[in-house]
Amino acid sequence: MERGTTPQLKQLVEEEQKPIPDITLRQLKHSDVEDLMKWKSDDRVMRFTTRQVCTTKDEALDFTERFIMPHPWFRAICIEDRPVGSLAIGPAPGDEKHRAWIGYSLAYDYWGRGIATAAVKKAVAIIFKEWPHLERIEAVADVENRRSQRVLEKAGFQREAVLRKFIVIKDKVRDVVMYSFLSTDPLVE
Amino acid sequence: MTWASDPRVTRFQRRGPYATASDALRYITEHILPHPWYRAICVDNGCPVGSISVNPAPDDRCRASVGYRLAYNCWGRGIATAALREAAARVFEEWPHLKRLEAVADVENPASQRVLEKAGFQREGVLRKYIMLKGERRDMVMFSLLATDPRT
Numbered sequence: 001m002e003r004g005t006t007p008q009l010k011q012l013v014e015e016e017q018k019p020i021p022d023i024t025l026r027q028l029k030h031s032d033v034e035d036l037m038k039w040k041s042d043d044r045v046m047r048f049t050t051r052q053v054c055t056t057k058d059e060a061l062d063f064t065e066r067f068i069m070p071h072p073w074f075r076a077i078c079i080e081d082r083p084v085g086s087l088a089i090g091p092a093p094g095d096e097k098h099r100a101w102i103g104y105s106l107a108y109d110y111w112g113r114g115i116a117t118a119a120v121k122k123a124v125a126i127i128f129k130e131w132p133h134l135e136r137i138e139a140v141a142d143v144e145n146r147r148s149q150r151v152l153e154k155a156g157f158q159r160e161a162v163l164r165k166f167i168v169i170k171d172k173v174r175d176v177v178m179y180s181f182l183s184t185d186p187l188v189e
Numbered sequence: 190m191t192w193a194s195d196p197r198v199t200r201f202q203r204r205g206p207y208a209t210a211s212d213a214l215r216y217i218t219e220h221i222l223p224h225p226w227y228r229a230i231c232v233d234n235g236c237p238v239g240s241i242s243v244n245p246a247p248d249d250r251c252r253a254s255v256g257y258r259l260a261y262n263c264w265g266r267g268i269a270t271a272a273l274r275e276a277a278a279r280v281f282e283e284w285p286h287l288k289r290l291e292a293v294a295d296v297e298n299p300a301s302q303r304v305l306e307k308a309g310f311q312r313e314g315v316l317r318k319y320i321m322l323k324g325e326r327r328d329m330v331m332f333s334l335l336a337t338d339p340r341t
Binding site (some may be wrong): 093094095096097098099135136138158160161162163164165166167168173178180182 | 203246247248249250251252288289291311313314315316317318319320321326331333335
């Protein structure tokens with residue numbers, strides 16, 4: 001989203017009333033690269049992520065090989081089996097084996113329909129079953145990324161703190177909001 | 190060994206107290222010597238009474254975390270606070286890419302929280318089940334000091 005068009009709460013709430021399409025999570029295939037490009041090449045989608053934009057199909061294929069394929073838990077967010085976004089869960093760096101982080105991206109045309117929220121809810125339920133040692137999933141959202149903060153809140157994450165100058169996004173050091181979901185927190189339907 | 194063998198000091202640390210000098214020696218060889226930034230805290234006659242260490246974040250050069258430990262008989266004298274202030278000033282100078290120094294203190298460790306506040310760190314919030322301490326997942330208070338924050 002461009003600056004100055006940050007959605008008002010009213011707009012977000014209106015969007016949240018619309019029915020959510022059925023979404024599935026599955027492994028990404030090499031043949032999905034065209035669909036992957038739809039959001040990986042879009043500045044509006046990549047604006048608040050730490051990942052680089054992919055401007056060519058080769059870059060997307062390279063990203064698929066180097067990052068996606070070996071990743072411990074990377075899923076395409078699909079509608080009718082077509083990827084419209086992605087979601088990844090990774091173990092926290094360092095010794096804290098009980099922790100993992102979650103990150104996600106969604107093609108711009110699919111924003112505002114509850115899809116990312118539905119994907120996060122599904123992923124949280126799955127990962128606590130698949131990784132029984134996991135006790136805390138955390139996510140950070142840029143302080144200006146109100147949409148992503150709403151996704152996490154609706155998916156049942158608890159807002160914990162604003163961490164100042166926490167990460168570098170597109171060469172700028174940014175403040176982020178930290179959220180967490182514990183294995184003991186209630187799952188949201 | 191003075192502080193590393195004392196359970197009052199290691200209560201809020203990941204590892205337990207050392208029983209023997211050879212345990213401590215192994216720790217020095219395997220952990221302290223190769224560490225990116227590890228300093229002894231010394232007072233008056235130059236005798237170490239504790240230590241302070243700064244760990245760069247593995248995935249983001251803009252931040253690092255600081256930890257410290259002090260012999261029990263030196264608590265309550267502002268030593269840890271002074272050590273933190275000094276360490277912060279030095280690492281911000283030595284690592285110009287560093288923008289954020291962070292520290293976590295157990296929610297049940299108000300003494301350490303006070304040290305961080307007096308050293309000019311800003312309390313940011315409680316991170317639930319953040320750190321594993323002796324097999325238990327603990328809630329921690331997160332603090333930060335930015336390179337741009339006024340120094341106390």
